[in-house]
Structure formats: structure tokens, C-alpha cells
Amino acid sequence: MVATDRLNQTSNILHKSMKRASSIAHLTALDHPFKIAVIGSGNWGTTIAKVVSENAALNPQLFASEVRMWVFEEKIDGKNLTEIINTDHENVKYLPNIKLPVNLIATPDLLDTVEGADIIIFNIPHQFLTRIVQQLKGHVDSHVRAISCLKGFEVGARGVQLLSTYITDELGIECGALSGANIATEVAKENWSETTVAYHIPEDFRGEGYDVDHKVLKALFHRPYFHVSVIEDVAGISVSGALKNVVALGCGFVEGLGWGNNASAAIQRVGLGEIIKFGQMFFPESRVETYYQESAGVADLITTCAGGRNVKVAKLMAESGMSALDAEKKLLNGQSAQGIITCKEVHEWLETCNSISEFPLFEAVYQIIYNNLPMENIPDMIDELEVFR
Numbered sequence: 001m002v003a004t005d006r007l008n009q010t011s012n013i014l015h016k017s018m019k020r021a022s023s024i025a026h027l028t029a030l031d032h033p034f035k036i037a038v039i040g041s042g043n044w045g046t047t048i049a050k051v052v053s054e055n056a057a058l059n060p061q062l063f064a065s066e067v068r069m070w071v072f073e074e075k076i077d078g079k080n081l082t083e084i085i086n087t088d089h090e091n092v093k094y095l096p097n098i099k100l101p102v103n104l105i106a107t108p109d110l111l112d113t114v115e116g117a118d119i120i121i122f123n124i125p126h127q128f129l130t131r132i133v134q135q136l137k138g139h140v141d142s143h144v145r146a147i148s149c150l151k152g153f154e155v156g157a158r159g160v161q162l163l164s165t166y167i168t169d170e171l172g173i174e175c176g177a178l179s180g181a182n183i184a185t186e187v188a189k190e191n192w193s194e195t196t197v198a199y200h201i202p203e204d205f206r207g208e209g210y211d212v213d214h215k216v217l218k219a220l221f222h223r224p225y226f227h228v229s230v231i232e233d234v235a236g237i238s239v240s241g242a243l244k245n246v247v248a249l250g251c252g253f254v255e256g257l258g259w260g261n262n263a264s265a266a267i268q269r270v271g272l273g274e275i276i277k278f279g280q281m282f283f284p285e286s287r288v289e290t291y292y293q294e295s296a297g298v299a300d301l302i303t304t305c306a307g308g309r310n311v312k313v314a315k316l317m318a319e320s321g322m323s324a325l326d327a328e329k330k331l332l333n334g335q336s337a338q339g340i341i342t343c344k345e346v347h348e349w350l351e352t353c354n355s356i357s358e359f360p361l362f363e364a365v366y367q368i369i370y371n372n373l374p375m376e377n378i379p380d381m382i383d384e385l386e387v388f389r
């Protein structure tokens, strides 16, 4: 009896998941298949390009098969990286040993990459976004839709902005975000993980089948090894994605000092509190539930603090006395630990708002990286300000 119940339960689950998969597979673009462009070809840029190219190839009614990926051109052993990707179907510098789909085409020209695109996926280290967006100005139709996979903020004359908002403001296109517990190499190897996509349906939505909606985004990003939840809270997933990189630096410091798991857990506890507080203060539209219910929230914090690049860079700083930039250069072969820039941007913003004392961990990380504050001071800095008690 128990065995029969289990069998029925399993068959229900299977039935539901097959129904979900087939409802995604049967979507059709009524006008023309959506053409996808990916801007960025780093560790995560190439991984996401692989994911969406697989779905484009499998779903010709919904997506144009060819996916273009913009590559910041560089020479590898005298050969252009774009040529290597297009011939060997491997990004040997930023995602080695992973075969890329043949319908993924590397392009060195930014405007060629986005020509005719219906959906643009931004996926570059956030320090390069401004320059790229300025080059795209005037070349992107207002009906193009975008998703930002970047983790960071834009801090400038308009205050602190989500990167998706910056893209919308500058290019006049609707932009959502994708963020989750997604160490790129694990996703690229097709180890199971979850992610969160957040997108608002814009006022000029042209109708189901003619425009990008939550079903289209699920069909674009969901893979058997990459499970997507689509929600509305762009701010919540973006705030947690940006700030967990700062917390991860804190974890790397205590790990490098040899303080063990309890210290790392303490940093993550305080960090999660500061992330939620930052969201509530500066992005009140973000939902507190997002931080603990979505992959983009606490799950991303956990995976990054366990094995991300930010934690590795900070650990090396603690062990060797190197600066953050030297440690990044030594460890990452051209990749970026985004927390190094984000903690500076956060510091500048909090200073403007007179709110530094409310975010002692973020401030401690900034002071360690930019003003050589001893790492051993972290517990005192957190305690002195007694924010969470």
C-alpha cells in the first residue's frame, strides 16, 4: 500500500514536470522567433550563452537558432579569442574544458551582436557596463527587452541604481535581472542548480506570442540542470546579488585568518541582515521574502561564501598580505571579483546618506581593502555598532 502510494506520488510529480516542460516547449513566437544576443563572454557570460543557445536550438518556433555573443576581443597564443570560440567551440580563457553549442557565434563587434536582437542579455563585469551601454545608445529599438545577469550597482548623479534600471534609463528598454546561487563553472558542467529571473511586464507589452513575458523567459533560461523561478522582484534579486559579494570578502578574510566555520557563519548572519536593511532603506519596492525564499537571496550568499571568487581573493589577501587587486590578478586570470568595486560604491553611497554606521560589516570590508584596516578588527567593528541587537 505504502509502495503504491509512493509510486502514485512519483508518477504525479513526473506528470507535473512533463506538463511544465511541454507547456514551455509549445510556446510559439507568432511574429518571428525571438533573436537572442548575449553581451559578455567571461566565466558567467559564456555559461549563460551556452544555456540560452541550447534552448534556442531546441525551440525553433520560439527562438532564432543563432545566438550571438559579444566578445571583448583578445589574443590567445596569437589567435583571436572569437576565432577560437567559433572554430573549437570552447572559450579557452574564461570557461576552459566546456564544449559550447555550435549555434553560439562569438562576435567582436558590439553593434553586429545586437543587430536585429529581440532580447539582449547583459553579462559583463559591472565596471564595463557604462562604456558598453553608451556605445549601444541609439542602436537599440525601444521594443527590445533585456535581462541583466550582472551583480553590482551604479552609483552616480542619480544615487544608487540597480544595473537593470541604469540600462532601462540609458537605452529606453525594459530590463529585468537574473541572479541566483550560480557558481558559473558548476552550471557550465551541468550540475543541478536553481536561479531566479525577475521581470516586470512593460506598459507597451505587445501581447502573448509577440513579446517577452514570464513564460518566454522561463523557456529561454530553464534547463534540466538549471531550474528557473520567474518573479517580479527585480530590486530584491539585484540587491542581494550585488551585496553578497561584499559579504563574501568578509568571509574570505576570516577564513584566511584561520578562524573557521563559526566565524564565517557569523559574517554571513550579519551580512544577510545588512543586505535586507540596505534593500529596505534604498529599494523599498524589494520584498523581504525574496532574500530568504529565492535562489538569488540567501542561497546565493551561501554558495558564494563557500566557493566564489570573492572569498578566494579575500582569503589570499589574509594569508599573504597582498592587496585586493594583486590577489585578484594572481588568482583569477582576467576574471573579476566584483565585491572589490561594490564595497567602494556602497561606501560612497552610505557616506552620502550619512548611513555608514548602520552597515558595519560593509564598512569594515571597505576599510580593510582601501585603507588597510587590520582584518582582526572585524568583530569589534560589528560589535561596537550593535546594529542587530
Ligand SMILES: NC(=O)C1=CN([C@@H]2O[C@H](COP(=O)(O)OP(=O)(O)OC[C@H]3O[C@@H](n4cnc5c(N)ncnc54)[C@H](O)[C@@H]3O)[C@@H](O)[C@H]2O)C=CC1
Pocket (backbone or CB within 6 Å): 040, 041, 042, 043, 044, 045, 046, 071, 072, 073, 094, 123, 124, 125, 126, 128, 149, 150, 151, 152, 182, 183, 184, 185, 334, 335, 336, 337, 338
Ligand atoms: N562567474 C560567476 O560564477 C558568476 C558571475 N556573475 C556575475 O556576472 C557578471 C559577469 O561575470 P563573468 O562573466 O564571470 O566575468 P569575468 O569575471 O569572467 O570577467 C572577464 C570578462 O571581462 C571582459 N573584459 C575584460 N576587460 C574588458 C573591458 N575593458 N571591456 C569589456 N569587457 C572586458 C573579458 O573579456 C571577459 O569576458 C559579473 O557581474 C558577476 O558578478 C553572476 C553569477 C555567477
Ligand SMILES: O=C(CO)COP(=O)(O)O
Pocket (backbone or CB within 6 Å): 151, 180, 181, 182, 183, 184, 245, 248, 300, 303, 304, 307, 308, 309, 310, 311, 336, 337, 338
Ligand atoms: O555570483 C556568484 C555565484 O552566484 C559567483 O560569485 P563570485 O563572483 O564570488 O565567484
